[in-house]
Amino acid sequence: MVRIGAFLVGLFFAGWLLISFLFGAVAYVSDPPQPTVEHEFHKAPKHVSFSFDGPFGRYDRQQLQRGFQVFKEVCSACHSLKFVAFRDLEALGYNEAEVKAIAKQWAIKTPDVDPKTGEMSTRDPVPADHFPKPFANNVAAAAANNNAIPPDLSLMTKARHHGSAYVYSLITGYQPQPAELLREFPDAKTPEGLHYNPYFANLNLAMAPPLTAEGQVSYGDGTKPTVDQMAKDVAAFLTWTAEPKLENRRRAGLATIVFLLIATGLAYMAYQNIWADKKKAA
């Protein structure tokens, strides 16, 4: 009984799937799916190497500081960094006093309540505070940015495939819309107020090119602030904001794996030793 019932159920599912396949195949042949403009013109992130690549890579503190400077002077005007606190910057090589000064001089103030009147007010951030948001809320953010809300950057490099290379490619990837794109897809002209960028998922990005000129940020360590360099530095900084424990993780991993290799080697020898009499003969 079980087998007859199973046979009928199997026949139904398998049969209907094959019929569905035939429907799909006929549709596929008679009306092949048209390539979309994203499929044709979207590009994978550029190849770019960072000091933290590979299993033993580490952050370059100088580069993180430069990237932080780019974030501070350019990105932070529109983008929040809500999961990072000023105190976290000590990991970049700043000392306590420097972190305190960075927080105090931050252009955006931390919302607070006046302790006397209870009215909403603001104050200078302290190291314990997270980076204050540039806009009071999403409505204000959208209103100031042509209806697009600038995303929080804390986790950006983990929220995109190949995140570090993606950030670098996006910032350096603005270009005029290719003529062949408009020839193939006449309806896909970049709308007014958006910017063509082949590294962005739907090719048209609300953010205007943020880094446009060499020297837009003046580095203190003598590195030449080319657009390429600034983009790389800020991509490195955002990799750190997304994964601040990367170096701890890799260090702990090495120790764990060395320990496990030794322990497993011993376990293997114990296993062979215990089984020695059984493996030789009956």
Next chain:
Amino acid sequence: MSFPWAEHYTPKHPVMQWMDEKLPLPRLVYNAVGAGYPVPRNLNYFWNFGVLAGLALVIQIVTGVIMAMHYGANDLVAFATVEQTMRDVNSGWLMRYAHANGASFFFIVVYLHIFRGLFYGSYKAPREMVWLLGLVIFLLMMATAFMGYVLPWGQMSYWGAKVITGLFGAIPVVGEPIQTWLLGGFAPGNASLNRFFSLHFLLPFVIAGVIILHIWALHIPGSNNPTGVEVKGPQDTVPFHPYYTAKDGFGAGVFLIIFSIMLFYAPNYLGHPDNYIEANPLSTPAHIVPEWYFWPFYAILRAFTVDFFFVPAKLLGVLAMFASILLLFFLPWLDNSPVRSGNYRPTFKKFFWILVIDVLILGYCGGAPAEEPYVMISQVAAAYYFAHFLIVLPLIARFEKPLPLPGSITESVLNRHNIKGEEDALPGMGADPQPSNAG
């Protein structure tokens, strides 16, 4: 329970004797996973994965309980508390990555455990109950994993919850009320998150309970083995401890090394980047995909694209997806070949490997966007999946001519080690399919 020649627990220390009189817990452990459990001597490395699955569950419970101490099950703060665990809790990143990757590794070892059971016929009489309880554990694991994936409240958490609970919405008439009841609202929200957290905490302990039943049921007939021939005497077995505890210790080491490589050097490889974006009910991700371990079933769900008269394609997909797992409960009665091990079943072996490739193809299509040609490929692959279990296996069992079985486990071991002079001394060579009450 167990075989008559099993070693007996005889506590020597007075404290242990006192304990044995009052609460014979050491005796229970001794008989379950100690020297008191005789196990076939010829188990290969595929028999390590049961213990490894238990280890994976322990890792999940330990890391999970610690993470729960820092987690806020509220849709306004859930995402932020997970980030706080990653950044500000001592070794929080380790707990979180171990838990996220631990779920994947739990499924890897359980899939290999199921693979072993399917190939060596461990589901057949007299071990049907072991198989059925194993499937209950698998279903509980899937429910637990699904709800756990919702907790970080990222984009995939939210939209995954919406899609999976939406499956119940496909049921006619009562579907939408059921979906609303499951979610505690019309869309995933704080009520859903809270109940998922509660159940995600509860279910692992239910799994632990069913594992005890699974092992209990296993110990009645004893373990299967690569020949599928039943144990005939003391020469066929070795005590679980120290023989298999030693082997499992080595297996656990290898497992932990591979797990550590993922956990410490590619912790986000198996995850989806979209889950690092906070849940946003107003923005649908381009492709909603579940975690990789659900991909084969997701492919079956999406393979139904054509309505069957008055039955909508979506409902068919939902029914097929549940059927694809539930049919495994009937497997001991579908495959009624008296021979267990695939090693002695030439036709079964070929179709078995086709099934393995078929499931891998389904997995690949389930992770791909719902576009052609992936839908067409998954339609053919899903058709084979159903045909394999419901049509092919019963037919093979009927028409296949199995290879001659070894007379006993010991005989097969001796042949493998090629020990001369002893082969002739052993009777019972040749075709001797063991009796079975399957069918």
